[in-house]
Amino acid sequence: MDAVFVARNTAFAMTTGMKTVLLIAAGANQPVSVVEWGISFDGVTATAVPATVELVQKDGTTAGTAGGSPPAIVQVGGRAITVQPTASHNYTAEPTTYTTIEQLYVPQFMGAFVKQYPLGYENDSDLSGGTVRYLGIRANVSANVNALAYIRFSIGG
Numbered sequence: 001m002d003a004v005f006v007a008r009n010t011a012f013a014m015t016t017g018m019k020t021v022l023l024i025a026a027g028a029n030q031p032v033s034v035v036e037w038g039i040s041f042d043g044v045t046a047t048a049v050p051a052t053v054e055l056v057q058k059d060g061t062t063a064g065t066a067g068g069s070p071p072a073i074v075q076v077g078g079r080a081i082t083v084q085p086t087a088s089h090n091y092t093a094e095p096t097t098y099t100t101i102e103q104l105y106v107p108q109f110m111g112a113f114v115k116q117y118p119l120g121y122e123n124d125s126d127l128s129g130g131t132v133r134y135l136g137i138r139a140n141v142s143a144n145v146n147a148l149a150y151i152r153f154s155i156g157g
Contacts, residue, residue: 027084
C-alpha cells in the first residue's frame, strides 16, 4: 500500500428514504481500496428504529446530484502521491445502478459504526472506466437525523 487517504462528508441533514452519503470515484490511473469506513447519526429519539446502512459499488451510469463540494480528500499515510480519485457527498437526487456489498443496521439514536478490513480483504474499485468505478456509503433513516461518514482508502496496490 503506497498511500492512504480519507474522504468524508459534511453533516448531512437526512430525511426518510435511502440517501447516498458519500461516494469515491476511482481516478483514471488509480483504483481505490477501501480499508475502513464509518458512519454515525445524531438522533435524539431513543425509540427510532435503526437505520439501514450500506457499503455500495456502482458503475457511474447515472450520476445523481451531489449536495455541493465535500471536504478535501486528505492523505493520512504512506508516501506522497497526488490523489486522482474524487469524492462527492450528501446527494439530493439519487444515482442509480448500485450493488450492495454489505448492509447492516445502525441505531439512529447516537449510533455509530466503523469497519476495518484485514489486509487482502479490502473492497476495490476498477479504474475510472470500469464497472466498479465508485465505492460509497448509503443510509436509509426513518427520523430526521444528521449523518457523518468517512471512507479511508488506499491507492497504489
